[in-house]
Amino acid sequence: MGVIQSVIFGLQLGSYIAIAAVGFTLIYGVVNFINFAYGEYMTIGAFMTFITVNQWGLPAIVGLLITLVVTAVLGWIVSRIVFVPMQGTGAIPMLMASIGLGMFLRNFYQLIAGGEVRFVDIGASQFEFDFLGGFFVSTQHILIISSAFIIFALIHVLLTRTQAGIAMRATSHNELLARASGIRTKQVRRNVWIVASALAGVSGFLIGTTTFVSPLTGFNQILLVLAAAILGGAGSAYGAFFGSYILAFVITFTTAYLPTEVSGLGETLAFAVLIVVLLVRPSGLADVEVEA
């Protein structure tokens, strides 16, 4: 496979991981815990792909926008029920609760939708090119990669130009200080849940268009999303974004170039990278301040 093809696969994988990782890391930074049920928010998005595109026959872009709204609302509701009342109990209890929630949701999906795998057809076309070693680009690739970059731009605007976003960054950085400056941290958290859930949904939707849809779609990616967020620096949206692409390229290039006996080890290598980062520079790429 040519280098260009690997780059394209890497960009695709990196893109849908990045979208999820940004949402995940916002929760980590502002609400201060590792949300192990985040994959299940993504899975909602994946099922939305199936519903909107296969069952309702809508164009992918429309489905994406609907998904964005639906998952934002559902994610916010879940957080109100489970996590908001637990505010302040500590990172470990909330992590545990998210593990229980994730288990509940995964199996709930299994119960109502069944375990079988579904494929979504968004009517993608492929464009083939012969130069530079030969490669192809499909509309899926374009959809996913451009979504990631558009979202990154939007998030950037959110975090730097809007009051809500600036409040998010302040709270993430130092909650006590933020509250002392008059920021309503309860509202900030609510906004983060909405944004992060929407991002999870979008990521899940995009995954649904390329691989398949099942109750485990999101859960299969959670470790990678977590790794990307930590690599980037827990709480930093920018770090999570770039960390995702780094890990994605590690995975796609090892899959492409390692001998077949060990080629499946891409993801494993990503975890090794994560461990090394945590040992050498726990503050991650973005050098986020780490409290002991």
Add this chain to the structure above:
Amino acid sequence: MSTETPTVEFSDDRLLWAVGAVLVLLGLAIIFSGLEFGLSGIILIVIEVGIFFLLYALLVLPVNVQFGVSGLVNFGPVLWFGIGAYATAMLASTGSYQGVTFGFPWPIAVLAGVVLAILVGLLLGVTTLQLRGDFLAVVTLAAAEILYGIVEKVGGFGGATGIGGVPRIFEAASFPMTDLAVTFVLAGVVVFVYALAQRITDSPYGRLLKAIRSDEDATEALGKPTFRYKVLVFIYGAVIMGLAGSLLALYNGAVSPGFITLDVTVLVWIGMLIGGAGSNRGSVYGLAIIMGLQLFTRIANEAFPVSQSQFAALRLMIIGLLLVLIIRYRPSGIWGNPEEREVL
């Protein structure tokens, strides 16, 4: 000035040791006597689930001493479980369809597994135990996933099929008899490990570990080399979990990646949290509740042949819900002591 100070007493655990010994001897007796009798289908299911309950109990006790007592968030018990299982399997197997095997005598294989588990525990401990709780959770989790990835993808470790041909040292007159014998032996081992865990927890050693969990810096300011103790607790846990893996390999005659998935870690942690992190007894009871639900669904499934996967899904939903409820309303767990719960 002095009021009578109470005499210091440590709880008398002689009964525990006796019970453990009896159980192990019973199991061995079944094997060596060649005894054979029939067992009903239901009993066989109970035994099957029971064996895994006992193996996981050998994981939950070390994890409880590490987390519940000492405050170390070890999210990778399957790492050491897997090391013990695979090292023993590969070294002792006389020949497997896939994977590299060596055919050494099984005691050597077990010993090697323990040594390897200690080395990994030492390496991981020394490098990561200074990380804060959630980061430590991530590192141990990642390490376990790395092992899983390696044994699943690299052919030398048997890949998805795993390693077979491991000598089955618990073989009795028939499969049901073997399972029964193993149940007794494992039950005895669990009782021994429980007694050891209690000796560590309910003692000056345990007092020190609890202090480390409560406030490591303050404990260090009181003259205790806290980091050393954390690493040691990591290593002791590694030994037990590795041995559990070895027992799995020698009972089952085979190991495969399916035994060391994230699901096992989640099961062990949920069991500990529901039962009461910090309490050795509570952790085992909590695990029993979880496995009990598993047993119930399996038996019910026999009676009502409804879709198996839907039943399993319902069961896991209940477990997930139970965990959330416990964390919200009884964070110290059913058998835990609320006064001793740290705000982490």
Add this chain to the structure above:
Amino acid sequence: MGILETDGVTKEFGGLTAVDDVNLEVDQGEIVGLIGPNGAGKTTYFNCITGFYPVTRGTVHFEGQDVTEMEPWERAREGMVRTFQQSRTMQSMTVKDNVKLTALDHPGERIVPTLLRSDEMVEYEQDVEERAYELLERFDLADQADTYAAQLSGGQRKLLEVARGMMMDPDLFLLDEPYAGVEESMVGRIADYVRELNEEEDMTFVVIEHGLEALVELVERLVVLHNGAVIADGDPHEVVNDEQVIEVYLGSSIE
């Protein structure tokens, strides 16, 4: 050389100098006060003395020995005991266990005697139990022995920290804001205990407080830190009337 000597101890964090070239010599049996406005570097200095922060420059000598490279737990074992600004008793352990914890060289803190429940271990624990009760009685905490530390009042927790430290037979006791968060009625008692221990056991004390007048009655010598550096060191009454010191305290809006 006195029991404690810091030579040129400096601690820098990135661009910020928190402790600036502090030279201090404390003789055995002295009670020295260390004051300064918030942010003066008092606790940071304590952290340097006890080894919780490695010094950027300078040396720390304790009982004639250079301890600059020693770990905090090693220094504690040598007889240098400290308390913390926000009292750090083990909340989820009982008062009695908090004190018993501190016993040094307990066989029960080695794995083999623990697993074997050796006689040696049981005997030592009995001694520890008795010693703990003695200390609890001395500090009037004996009837709280089985209460969880979380339920004590602020002042009682401070006393518990002192009782706990006493288990180690300290030669030097570093108290970080022992009056902070303590009820009025208890402040006097804490001061009394310090004086008592100083007289009876010839124990050396260095006490941090951030109020200007807080330590005048208790200490024989007062040192003032400002921006990490020593600006005064001498008789408490003279120091609190020193113009520069007063200015420094007025300059910081608190107090």
